[in-house]
Amino acid sequence: MSIVVLSNAVGVVYTSHATRKLTSQMDHLLQERDRLDIEWRNLLLEEQSKSEHSRVTRIATKDLKMVRPLPKEEVVIRLQ
Amino acid sequence: MSRQAKRKLNPELIPWRLFVVVGFVLLLFTALIARAAYIQIIEPDKLRHESDMRTLRTSSNQVQRGLITDRNGEMLAVSVPVRAVWADPKISHDKDAFKDMRRWQALADVLHEPVDKIVSKVQRDPKRRFIYLKRQVTPAVAEYIKQLKISGIYLKSESRRYYPAGETAAQLVGLTNIDDVGIEGIENAYDSWLTGTPSKQKVRKSRDGKVVQRLDIVEEGESSNDLVLSIDQRIQQLAYRELKRTTEINQATSGSVVVLDVLTGEVLAMVNTPSYNPNSRENLQSYRMRNRALTDTFEPGSTVKPFVVAAALEAGTVERDELINTSPGWMRVGGRQVRDTINYGNMTLDKILVKSSNVGISKVSLSMPVQELLGTYQSMGLGNYSGINLAGESAGLIHDRRRWSDFERATLSYGYGLTATPLQLARMYATLGSGGVLYPVSILKLKQAPRGEQVISEQTAKDVMEMMLGVTERGGTATQAHIDGYPIAGKTGTSRKSIAGGYGDDYVSLFAGVAPVHNPRLAISIVVNEPKGDRYHGGDVAGPAFAKIMSGALQMLNVEPLNEKEKVELAAIARRAE
Numbered sequence: 001m002s003i004v005v006l007s008n009a010v011g012v013v014y015t016s017h018a019t020r021k022l023t024s025q026m027d028h029l030l031q032e033r034d035r036l037d038i039e040w041r042n043l044l045l046e047e048q049s050k051s052e053h054s055r056v057t058r059i060a061t062k063d064l065k066m067v068r069p070l071p072k073e074e075v076v077i078r079l080q
Numbered sequence: 081m082s083r084q085a086k087r088k089l090n091p092e093l094i095p096w097r098l099f100v101v102v103g104f105v106l107l108l109f110t111a112l113i114a115r116a117a118y119i120q121i122i123e124p125d126k127l128r129h130e131s132d133m134r135t136l137r138t139s140s141n142q143v144q145r146g147l148i149t150d151r152n153g154e155m156l157a158v159s160v161p162v163r164a165v166w167a168d169p170k171i172s173h174d175k176d177a178f179k180d181m182r183r184w185q186a187l188a189d190v191l192h193e194p195v196d197k198i199v200s201k202v203q204r205d206p207k208r209r210f211i212y213l214k215r216q217v218t219p220a221v222a223e224y225i226k227q228l229k230i231s232g233i234y235l236k237s238e239s240r241r242y243y244p245a246g247e248t249a250a251q252l253v254g255l256t257n258i259d260d261v262g263i264e265g266i267e268n269a270y271d272s273w274l275t276g277t278p279s280k281q282k283v284r285k286s287r288d289g290k291v292v293q294r295l296d297i298v299e300e301g302e303s304s305n306d307l308v309l310s311i312d313q314r315i316q317q318l319a320y321r322e323l324k325r326t327t328e329i330n331q332a333t334s335g336s337v338v339v340l341d342v343l344t345g346e347v348l349a350m351v352n353t354p355s356y357n358p359n360s361r362e363n364l365q366s367y368r369m370r371n372r373a374l375t376d377t378f379e380p381g382s383t384v385k386p387f388v389v390a391a392a393l394e395a396g397t398v399e400r401d402e403l404i405n406t407s408p409g410w411m412r413v414g415g416r417q418v419r420d421t422i423n424y425g426n427m428t429l430d431k432i433l434v435k436s437s438n439v440g441i442s443k444v445s446l447s448m449p450v451q452e453l454l455g456t457y458q459s460m461g462l463g464n465y466s467g468i469n470l471a472g473e474s475a476g477l478i479h480d481r482r483r484w485s486d487f488e489r490a491t492l493s494y495g496y497g498l499t500a501t502p503l504q505l506a507r508m509y510a511t512l513g514s515g516g517v518l519y520p521v522s523i524l525k526l527k528q529a530p531r532g533e534q535v536i537s538e539q540t541a542k543d544v545m546e547m548m549l550g551v552t553e554r555g556g557t558a559t560q561a562h563i564d565g566y567p568i569a570g571k572t573g574t575s576r577k578s579i580a581g582g583y584g585d586d587y588v589s590l591f592a593g594v595a596p597v598h599n600p601r602l603a604i605s606i607v608v609n610e611p612k613g614d615r616y617h618g619g620d621v622a623g624p625a626f627a628k629i630m631s632g633a634l635q636m637l638n639v640e641p642l643n644e645k646e647k648v649e650l651a652a653i654a655r656r657a658e
Contacts, residue, residue: 020292027283027291034141038219041144041160048155048244053317071565071631071641 135284138298139291142237143276145260146304148253148267150313151346151525156245156253157267159260163222163235165191165213172232173206183228190221202232215258216240241267245313247355248320251371252311252523255358264369266309266523269470276304308525310346315339315633320351323606326625327353330589330611336373337625338506339633340603342594344529345510345519347468348602348633350374350503374473377499378588378607381575381618382436384457384500386544387508388445388493389429391456393540397447400543403428406439414487418442434550436557436572438494445493450484453492459535460508460518462500467520476500495575506605509592512569513600516541545569545597546653552627558591558619563631565641567597567650570626572618577610586610591622595630598646601639604630 049055060066119127148157172178178199188195191214201211215238217225222235241256243249254265262271279301284293319337327335332353339349356368370376392398409423420437432440445453458464463478477499484492491497500508503521511518517532548569552562558572570593576583592605606622606629615621642650 020286023294024286024290024292037144038161041158044155044158045160045242045244048158052244053314054321068632068635071563071635074565074635074641076640076643 135286136295137283137285138280139283140278140280140299141301142239143278143301143304144239145241145256145276146274147306148274149306149308150311150316151308151348152312152314153308154245154313156243156249156309156311156313158242158244159239160242161237162216162218162240164215164238165217165222165225166234166236167202167211167213168232168234169202169204169206169208169211170232172202172230175231177231177233178203183230186228187225187230187233190224191217243358245316246359247357248317248351249311249313250355250358251352251369251373252350253358255361255369265371265470266307270307273305274307277302310341310348310522310525311350312348312633312636314636315629316349316351318632318636319349319629320353320355322625322628323351324353324355326606326608326621330608330613330615330621332589332608332612332621333610334372334376335606335608336376336502337607337629338373338502338605339629340506340510340521342510342513342600342603344522344526345467345507345532346522346526347503349629350523371470371472372609373502373607374468374470375501376609377474377476377501378590378609379496379498379575379578380500380505381495381573381588381590382438383505383571383573383590383592383605383618384495384498384508385433385436385441385493386512386548386569386571387456387460388441388453389433389547390512390536390540390544391453392444392448393543394456394536395448395452397452398429398444401428404432404440404443406432406437406443409439411439411442413442413446413490414485416487418487418490430547430550433547433571434553434556438490441493442490445489446486450489450492453489454478454480456536457498459533460511461504462498462508466503466507468503468523470523473503474501476504495573502605502607505590505592505607506603509569509594509605510603511535512541512545513594513603514541545594545600548593549597549650549653551593552623556619557617558623558626560619561591561593561623561626561630563595563627566595566631566634566639567642568593568595568626568630569597569600570594572623574616574618587616589616589618589621591618591626593626593630595634596639596642598642598650599639601637602630602633604633 142161144161145159147155149155184199185195188198191198198213201213225233226235239260241260243253245253252265254267255263256267257263262268262274267274279297280299281297282295283291284295286292319339323335323337335353337349337351338347340346341348350373352372354368356364393400403426405426406420406424410417410419418438420439424431424435424437424440427437427440432444457478463476465473465475479497488497507521514532515538516534516536518535519530519532522530548571549567550556551570551572552558552568558570561568561570570591573590575588577586577588587610589608589611590606594600594603604626606626608621611621
C-alpha cells in the first residue's frame with residue numbers, strides 16, 4: 001500500500017514537472033509567433049513600398065523602356 | 081584524578097537524564113509536526129498567498145488593429161507594433177537619476193529633442209507618476225533606450241498605422257488617431273470591426289521568468305478582423321495620377337473620380353484632389369481630408385440629359401426615331417430663354433445628346449409630366465443615399481414639390497435645380513450599363529452580385545447607351561474622351577456654380593460614361609471643380625482624363641477590345657446620329 005502511494009506521489013511530481021516544461025515551451029512558441037508576426041508586418045510594408053505602382057511604372061517605362069499597348073494594338077489569343 | 085577516569089570507563093545509565101533528552105527531542109518533533117500540520121491543514125492560505133504574490137502574473141497579449149486590403153490583397157493600412165517612451169518623475173527623483181547627465185543626453189539625441197526640454201519635463205513636478213516623452217518610436221530606438229537604463233524611464237507597447245497607398249486612397253481609407261481609434265473614412269466606419277481587445281490571462285512564472293502554468297483567463301479578448309475593400313489599387317492609382325494631372329493643368333480647386341463596377345455596384349476606385357499624405361500628420365488640413373466624391377454636391381449639368389431621354393422613352397412620349405425641331409436655336413419658356421450655341425434644326429434623340437442641345441432636351445422634358453422625370457432621377461439614386469455607408473455622405477438635393485414652372489422643368493432636363501455627388505453620377509451611368517438594374521453601392525468586396533432593382537427597361541438602357549456613342553466620335557462634344565477599341569457611352573457636362581442670388585463665373589466640368597458599350601463593365605464619373613484655365617468645357621477638361629482612366633482600367637481588367645466585326649456594327653449605329 002505504502003509503495004503504491006509513494007510511487008504515485010513520484011508520478012505526480014514527474015507529470016507536473018513535464019507539464020511545466022511543455023507550458024514553458026508553448027509560451028516560448030507563442031512569443032516566437034508574435035515576433036514572426038511583427039516581422040511579417042514589416043516585410044509587408046517593405047513589399048508594398050517596393051511594389052508600389054508608380055515605382056513599378058517608373059522602372060518599367062524609364063529604365064526598361066516598356067510601353068503599354070493601346071487597346072487597338074492588343075491581340076486576343078483564345079485558348080480552346 | 082584516577083578515580084574519575086575509572087568512573088568514565090564504566091558509564092552508568094542515569095535514567096532521568098535520558099528521559100529529559102528523549103522527552104525534549106520528542107517535544108521538538110511534535111512541535112515541528114504540529115507546525116507543519118498547522119501550515120498545511122489549518123491555516124494554508126497565508127503562505128499560498130505569499131507564494132502567489134511571487135509567482136502569479138497577469139499577462140496580456142497585444143492585439144494589432146486589423147489590416148485593410150484592396151480586392152486583390154494589396155495593403156491599404158497595416159499596423160506595426162512600436163513603443164512609447166514614458167517617464168515616472170517620482171522614481172527618477174527618488175533614485176537620483178539626474179546624476180548622470182550623459183545618459184539623458186543620449187536619450188535626447190535619439191528622440192531628436194533638446195536635452196533640457198526633456199529633463200525639465202521630468203523635473204518639473206516630482207510628484208507625478210506618468211508623462212509621455214515620445215510616442216511611436218521604432219523598436220530599434222526603443223531597444224537603445226532600454227540599454228540606457230535611466231531610472232524612471234520606461235517603454236510601453238503601442239502600435240502605429242502605416243498607409244502604403246499614401247495619398248491615392250487617403251480620404252477613402254481615412255485615418256486613426258494616436259490612440260489607434262479610427263477617426264476618418266473606412267477606419268472610422270468599420271472601427272469596431274477592425275479593433276481587437278487584448279485578452280488577459282493569469283499565468284504562473286518561474287524564477288527565471290518562464291511561464292510554467294497557465295491559469296484562468298481573466299478577460300476574454302477579441303481578435304481584430306481584417307477588411308477587404310472593393311477597391312482595385314491599380315485602378316485607384318491610375319485614377320489618382322490622372323486626376324491630379326488634370327487638376328494641375330486646369331488649376332482647379334478640387335476634383336473627384338469614381339469608378340464603379342457595372343455588374344455588382346462595387347466601387348473600384350474613388351479618388352479626390354487635393355489629397356494628403358496620411359503617413360505624416362504634421363500639417364493636416366481638413367479640406368484635404370474630405371472624401372469629396374461622397375460629400376460634395378454640385379449641379380450635374382448636361383450629364384443628366386441621357387436620363388431625360390430614358391424617362392421620355394419609358395413614358396412613351398417620344399419615339400426612338402423621333403425628330404425634334406430645335407429651330408431657331410432658342411426657345412422661350414415661361415418668359416425665360418433656353419438657348420443652344422447654334423441652330424441645329426431638326427434633330428434625332430441621338431443628335432440631341434451628341435451635340436448636347438438644351439432646346440432639344442427641354443422639348444423632350446416638356447413632352448412628359450414632370451413627375452415622370454423626377455421619378456426616373458430618383459429611381460436612379462438621386463436624392464438618396466447610395467448604400468456605401470460612410471460618414472459624411474450627402475444625398476444630394478432633388479426638390480419634391482407639386483408645382484413646377486415650365487422653365488424649371490426645362491432646366492431640370494439639363495441638370496440645373498438639382499444636386500448630386502460624383503458617386504451618384506457614376507451610379508446613374510452604371511445603371512444604364514447594367515441594363516437598367518440599380519445596384520446598391522458597396523465599398524466592401526462582395527462574394528456575389530447583390531440583388532438589384534430594375535428601374536428602367538433593358539431596351540431603354542441599351543437604346544440610350546447607343547445614342548451616346550457619337551459623343552466621343554468626330555462631331556461630338558468630347559472627342560478627347562475617345563478610346564480606340566473600347567466604345568464609350570459618355571456625356572459631358574459643364575455647369576455654372578451657383579452663388580447667392582444667381583450663377584457666378586466659376587464652372588464645374590464633368591464627364592461621366594460607361595464602357596464598353598457592347599458589353600459594359602465600368603462606369604466612371606469625373607468632376608473637376610472650378611477650372612481656372614482658358615478651357616472649362618467638360619469635354620476638354622475631364623474628357624482626356626476619362627479616356628486615360630477608362631482605357632487603362634479596362635486593360636487591367638482584361639476586357640477584350642472591340643474586334644473588326646463589332647466595330648462595323650457599332651459604326652452603323654453611331655452613324656444614325658448624323
